[in-house]
Amino acid sequence: MTAPSLLADIGGTNTRVALARAGKVIHGSVRHYPNSEFAALEPVLRRYLEETGTGTPEAACLAMAGPVRDGVGTLTNLDWTLDASTLAHATGAGTVTLLNDLQAQGHALGHLAAEALFPVIAGPPPRIQATQLVIGIGTGFNAAPVFDTAAGRFVPPSESGHVALPTRDDRDMRLARFLEQAHGFAAVEDALSGRGLVALHDFVCREAGTPEAATLKGKQIMAAVAEGDALCREAARLFARLLGAVAGDLALTQLPFGGIFLIGGVARAMAPYLAEMGFVESLRDKGRFSGFMEQFAVTVVSDDDAALTGMALHLKAMLELR
Structure with a gap:
């Protein structure tokens, strides 16, 4: 039997590492590591190989939250730079491929368990x-x-989170100016991410004249949403509306008649509230194309390790072409 392959999904906060064979993640092999405990990726991979007693992997597939070019990438929200040749030396793998994390997620679509799919907008x-x-x-x-x-x-690479946040009214313009204070530009990611939810809550509190209330972190905001806190629910409604607008723009750009799939921890946390908080209406609010937008189904993926499945499948396809 050939040696297993090594998989690593490197996010801004955690890195998930696993082993794969024949296009499937080996059951029980997934481990999670907080990035704050490491100075770079190489020590994470070495620790995993040591802890699991794994020898030299046949190949390695790494997915990172940031742009990749010519086998080199820097994470957007973490001060790590990844190089395929350096990682090949660190793991001993004969083949190393480096993907953007959304590419890995894309390769997983159609290979996830039905119970991991939460429909927001049903479709054929x-x-x-x-x-x-x-x-x-x-x-x-x-x-x-x-x-x-x-x-x-x-699955082509993309950095869609860094395009301009859409604005439709005076409140959106005030939000954009508020977000610009941090980076000089109001990007989609500044509102639609973990830190984006915190920023939206801060904005809502300031608009309400209670800036001192803006002390909560993302998980605390979502817990308060479930408890009915007015300002937290308003921040969540703003999040849902903006997400609908951005998803609608992306749908018109790509025409995904096969469906839109929302993944990630914030997507999962927001899933129970999207429909009631205006996501659907905002996604379809495209003027004379509003009816056309009804063709796009939207599903939330609850499998936190879906990217690993996608990497296993991608690596299998690569090795078969060698």
């Missing part, structure tokens, strides 16, 4: 080879289209 079964769209909302924000072609699945 997708046509064969229909384009899909995966949107990641966690420490950061990103989106990528997913194409099934005669040559296999193709």
Whole structure:
């Protein structure tokens, strides 16, 4: 039996590492590591290999939350730079491939358990080879289209979280100016991410004349939403509306008749509230194309390790082509 392959999903907060064989994640092999405890990725991978008693992996597939070019990438929300050749030396793997994390998520679509899929907008079964769209909302924000072609699945890289946040009214403009104070530009990720939810709550509190109330973290805000806190629920409504607008724009750009899939910790936390808080109406609020927007189903993926499944499948396809 050949040696297993090594998988690592590197987010802004945590890194998930696992082993795979024949396109499947090996049961019980997934471990999570807080990035704050490490200065770089290489020590994370070495610790995993030591802890699990794994020898030299046949290959390695790494997915990172940031842009990748020519085998090199820097994480957007973490001061780590990854290089495929350096990682090959650190792991001993003969083949190393480096992906954007949304690319890995895209490769997982269609291979996830039904119980991991939470429908927000139901739709008909997708046509064969229909384009899909995966949107990641966690420490950061990103989106990528997913194409099934005669040559296999193709998921192009993207950095959609850093485009301008859409504005429709005076309140949106005030929000944009508020967000610009941090980076000089109001990007989608500044509102639609973990820190974005905190920023929206801060904005809502200031608009209400109670800036001293803006002391909560993301998980605390969501807990307060469940308890009915007015300001936290208003922040969540603003989040849902903005997410709908952005998802609608992306849907018109990519025409994902195969469905839109929301992934990531913040997406999962918001899932029970999206429909009631205006997400659907905002997604479809596209003027004369509002009726056209009814064709796009939206599903939240609850599997936190879905990217590992996508990497295993991508790596299997790569090795078969060697």
